Amino acid sequence: RKEVEQDPGPFNVPEGATVAFNCTYSNSASQSFFWYRQDCRKEPKLLMSVYSSGNEDGRFTAQLNRASQYISLLIRDSKLSDSATYLCVVNNLNQGGKLIFGQGTELSVKP
Amino acid sequence: NAGVTQTPKFQVLKTGQSMTLQCAQDMNHNSMYWYRQDPGMGLRLIYYSASEGTTDKGEVPNGYNVSRLNKREFSLRLESAAPSQTSVYFCASSEAQGLTNEKLFFGSGTQLSVL
Numbered sequence: 001r002k003e004v005e006q007d008p009g010p011f012n013v014p015e016g017a018t019v020a021f022n023c024t025y026s027n028s029a030s031q032s033f034f035w036y037r038q039d040c041r042k043e044p045k046l047l048m049s050v051y052s053s054g055n056e057d058g059r060f061t062a063q064l065n066r067a068s069q070y071i072s073l074l075i076r077d078s079k080l081s082d083s084a085t086y087l088c089v090v091n092n093l094n095q096g097g098k099l100i101f102g103q104g105t106e107l108s109v110k111p
Numbered sequence: 112n113a114g115v116t117q118t119p120k121f122q123v124l125k126t127g128q129s130m131t132l133q134c135a136q137d138m139n140h141n142s143m144y145w146y147r148q149d150p151g152m153g154l155r156l157i158y159y160s161a162s163e164g165t166t167d168k169g170e171v172p173n174g175y176n177v178s179r180l181n182k183r184e185f186s187l188r189l190e191s192a193a194p195s196q197t198s199v200y201f202c203a204s205s206e207a208q209g210l211t212n213e214k215l216f217f218g219s220g221t222q223l224s225v226l
Contacts, residue, residue, distance in 0.1 A: 104153070
């Protein structure tokens, strides 16, 4: 089983739609959680950290469920510019705090 | 606003050839990393350097060597390239020391093909 698993997609949604991605992690010792965004053929960039209480940044909302070991990202009112691959990233303290990357979920927002 | 600069952007090698990927950051970060990204897989850590003068193996170090030349620069060397090393390589840096970090800043990547 992969340490961090995501549905690879692609998710094809119309502009204005709400879309949600889930990510599961296998190690209960994981402490920190993040979503990175990667545009086609570009480098990953930090989108947002995920806190236990949940957090929101504009149209983006991240949630953490420690009991079920999953993280979610909700994008409201999707824009064409949201088209990208979204990487779920987990910090594993059992491995010295190493960041473990999921394979990414591809989102395509259509006009 | 250079951030993390890595060169070259593209490279084609024949099996057995050697090459060095260069990486430099201008953010005065302590830690630097080399990752590879393959289709259907997450980024995998090859080597990292928690501080100037130290390097450690990551998840997939075989076939690679690294040098932390100074605080700014961290190079990745393939001594004898193999087709299995065909991948996209990313250099990254972070302010934190060691693996425990929150925000990675990535270079723009190197597309390497080994024939």
